[in-house]
Amino acid sequence: MDTPSDRFHQQPSQMCPFELYRNLPDSNPTSHRFSPGSLASHPLFGPHMHLSNASQRWGNFRQRQGLFPGLLVDDDVGEEDVFAKREFSVGATPSPQCCPGDRGQDSAREPEDWNQNFARVKRLRINSALRNEEEVGRKGKKGRKNGASVKIDERKGAEQGNRRESREGRKRQRQELKLQLEETRGKLLELQRKVWRVYGGQRIEKKGGEEEQEDEALNLDEVADMFSNDDEALISAGFSPQRCSSKKNNESNQNGNPGIIPEETSMDLDLELNGDQVWLGCSLVRGEWESTEGGQKFAQALKQELASVVAQVIDRVVRLYAETDPSSVTPATVSMETGVAIDLNSERRQRSDTVACVVEQVEALPLITKSPQDKRAPIAQSGQKDLLLPQSNPSLAPLPQPPLSALFPPRSKDHFLPSYSPDNSVPLPLLHYTMQNLFARSLSSLPLNKDCLSEPFMDFRSHNSVFPPLPLLGQLDPSLLDRARDGGMRGGGATVDGADAALYLAAGSSQEGLSPCHLKKAKLMFFYSRYPSSSTLKTFFPDVKFNRCVTSQLIKWFSNFREFFYIQMERFARQAAREGLASARERAVRLGRDSELYRILNMHYNKSNDYQVPERFVEVSEIALREFYSAIQSGRDADPCWKKAIYKIISKLDSPVPDSFRLPGCPTDTYRMG
DNA sequence: GTGCTCCCTG
């Protein structure tokens, strides 16, 4: 099984989706992936410095850029480097190599945003210098661009003098700016010392914890105060991270001033550059994890990854089991036994149903075929809401089930979480199930919205507004199981149409749409009525909000029931007709409760066998069998329409459906109840 | 045109 981290490694494109993180130096490759893309994650713009202070201060800094002309001269090469790095970082394809990366190299790219601003400042200053140049030499009026033509024109000797003045002026200006630069650099280094004393030093000492977070907050605020209180310090601090990490040596060498950074500062910086201790200095990720918000995000990411992995395992096991014993595990049995693989085929159906019932789906929930998903949808949505918005109001009504996209965890909205790769082999429904049920149900305190549930459906649910944490029958209140059984449901066993099925179905049951329980009820109704009208169906499914799709679905169910019924009748009638002896034929056309035909019918319409088959149904079935038999014996089956007469006969044998079927949920077996 | 049913197919 892939570890979550391994899975992250498989998606390099999602690892560092933002340049900020791609450029972040960190020896921990996984840590980047949990870093939200915000300036607040930067060590100097920590989570405690939000827009209210950090961005304002940064804005102040940008407004005051012009106060530091010294930074902008005599550093053309550096500026080019900045832009080169910028282009590199923008154009670079995020990769695991670039994320964990070499500390020394990555640290040079770390604060690209700082470099950008630095470059912008320099660019402005260069433009300003050019303008000054033009002003000084405005008699030439054409500036540097027309310098050649000025040289050619010897008649304008006075202009040459002006050019000399201009050159001298530029020279003076450069010298002044150079001095300012040196001065600013000195202040920069001084500020670096402060920063690393206050910030880096304490981080090295700490080992994590809330107290340290508070300290960190204070320290970061101190740093922020430095930014806002001292303009030059602000500039210096603004560039300090990159310079500390990558340019300090160069600057020291260039300035011939290696002693500006004291030994302790150098040690701190070295520590920061040092392998496993990198996080101590940058602490972007781990610091976030230690914070409350970061911890929640980490937990969410962990949940997502665990869910996907569990989904994969379940899928593999199911497939492996199906492969090893295909005879015993047909798709139907798999779906019935696992209750998970039900969704394997439902995606396709949902697509078509979505198209067919696009209008109705705005209001009506999907039909029975989608019910395994859809019944879980409300709880799933709750789970998703819970994952994304832990404090969201659980009483909010569930959103209508979107066609297919809603099955995806909304990772796209949460860039913090890694998205699944497109080639993810986890079947979506499986993923959906495991994702939502494993974690949504693990949220034991998750309150269910009663509006999400089929109000009268499975009355045991109405006594439990809070969904059980896990649908383990052994953990359920016995009374609930009894209620489930009383409702025509069978508890335990390997099939899903037991109390466990009702349990998870009840969790997402809706007044709109049909559930497996409705299917079971319809089958039991077939014992009494083979040709129920749509109005009759509406009478006996009061917990269903009928629309065209639902009505057609129910009618289709009964059509399928009849089809199966008649197929079996014809099959056994032909079998009886083949019997040689009259006594055998007589036995064959009799439908005793010990007969094979009875067993098949009971298995089909009363699979859980928790409902007593009405005697009337046995009689009608025997009549149908005899009609088929006689038609076959008399050769009427040669007529293409020979079945119609039988259908007409059977259609007149419907008996009234018991009033117990008028109640919502599965009918109680009054016969067995006495 | 709509609703219902049967038949066929997957």
Add this chain to the structure above:
DNA sequence: CAGGGAGCAC
């Protein structure tokens, strides 16, 4: 069990 086509009745 669902989807779709065809036929029939209203």
